[in-house]
Amino acid sequence: MPKLVQAHLKSCEFHRNNPVQFYCKNHNDVICAECKELKHKICMGVVSLAFFQSTETRKDKFDHVTKKLEKYDS
Ligand SMILES: [Zn+2]
Ligand SMILES: [Zn+2]
Numbered sequence: 576m577p578k579l580v581q582a583h584l585k586s587c588e589f590h591r592n593n594p595v596q597f598y599c600k601n602h603n604d605v606i607c608a609e610c611k612e613l614k615h616k617i618c619m620g621v622v623s624l625a626f627f628q629s630t631e632t633r634k635d636k637f638d639h640v641t642k643k644l645e646k647y648d649s
Pocket of ligand 1: 588589590593606607608609610611617
Protein backbone atom coordinates (compact mmCIF):
# COMPACT_ATOMS: atom_id res chain seq x y z
CA MET A 576 0.00 0.00 0.00
CA PRO A 577 1.31 3.46 -0.88
CA LYS A 578 1.57 5.96 1.91
CA LEU A 579 -1.53 8.11 2.07
CA VAL A 580 -1.17 11.80 2.70
CA GLN A 581 -3.74 12.90 5.25
CA ALA A 582 -5.52 15.30 2.93
CA HIS A 583 -7.94 16.61 5.53
CA LEU A 584 -4.99 17.96 7.51
CA LYS A 585 -3.81 20.12 4.62
CA SER A 586 -5.17 23.60 4.08
CA CYS A 587 -6.07 25.08 0.71
CA GLU A 588 -3.44 27.43 -0.69
CA PHE A 589 -6.14 30.00 -1.48
CA HIS A 590 -8.37 29.46 1.53
CA ARG A 591 -6.18 28.88 4.54
CA ASN A 592 -9.12 28.00 6.77
CA ASN A 593 -10.35 25.19 4.55
CA PRO A 594 -8.88 21.71 4.28
CA VAL A 595 -8.37 20.32 0.79
CA GLN A 596 -11.11 17.80 0.30
CA PHE A 597 -11.57 17.23 -3.40
CA TYR A 598 -9.69 16.29 -6.52
CA CYS A 599 -10.69 17.80 -9.86
CA LYS A 600 -9.94 15.49 -12.76
CA ASN A 601 -10.58 18.26 -15.27
CA HIS A 602 -7.89 20.50 -13.81
CA ASN A 603 -5.80 17.71 -12.31
CA ASP A 604 -5.71 19.64 -9.06
CA VAL A 605 -6.56 19.29 -5.39
CA ILE A 606 -9.10 21.80 -4.07
CA CYS A 607 -11.20 22.78 -1.06
CA ALA A 608 -14.99 23.08 -0.82
CA GLU A 609 -14.81 26.82 -1.52
CA CYS A 610 -12.62 26.35 -4.61
CA LYS A 611 -15.09 23.72 -5.75
CA GLU A 612 -17.94 26.22 -5.53
CA LEU A 613 -15.99 29.12 -7.00
CA LYS A 614 -13.81 27.64 -9.69
CA HIS A 615 -14.91 24.09 -10.37
CA LYS A 616 -18.65 24.40 -10.36
CA ILE A 617 -18.97 23.20 -13.94
CA CYS A 618 -16.28 20.54 -13.70
CA MET A 619 -17.62 17.06 -14.25
CA GLY A 620 -14.72 15.23 -12.67
CA VAL A 621 -14.68 16.43 -9.07
CA VAL A 622 -14.39 13.59 -6.54
CA SER A 623 -13.52 13.52 -2.86
CA LEU A 624 -9.84 12.96 -2.16
CA ALA A 625 -10.66 9.97 0.02
CA PHE A 626 -12.48 8.46 -2.94
CA PHE A 627 -9.61 9.25 -5.28
CA GLN A 628 -7.03 7.80 -2.91
CA SER A 629 -8.96 4.60 -2.47
CA THR A 630 -9.86 4.05 -6.11
CA GLU A 631 -7.09 5.49 -8.29
CA THR A 632 -5.09 2.66 -9.84
CA ARG A 633 -2.72 4.63 -12.01
CA LYS A 634 0.44 5.20 -10.02
CA ASP A 635 1.52 8.28 -11.99
CA LYS A 636 -1.77 10.04 -11.26
CA PHE A 637 -1.73 8.93 -7.65
CA ASP A 638 1.83 10.18 -7.16
CA HIS A 639 1.01 13.48 -8.84
CA VAL A 640 -1.73 14.13 -6.30
CA THR A 641 0.39 12.92 -3.39
CA LYS A 642 3.15 15.34 -4.40
CA LYS A 643 0.67 18.18 -4.61
CA LEU A 644 -0.68 17.41 -1.15
CA GLU A 645 2.79 17.21 0.33
CA LYS A 646 3.47 20.77 -0.80
CA TYR A 647 0.49 22.05 1.19
CA ASP A 648 0.87 23.13 4.80
CA SER A 649 -0.30 20.79 7.47
ZN1 LIG B 1 -9.74 26.77 -1.75
ZN1 LIG C 1 -11.89 21.88 -12.11
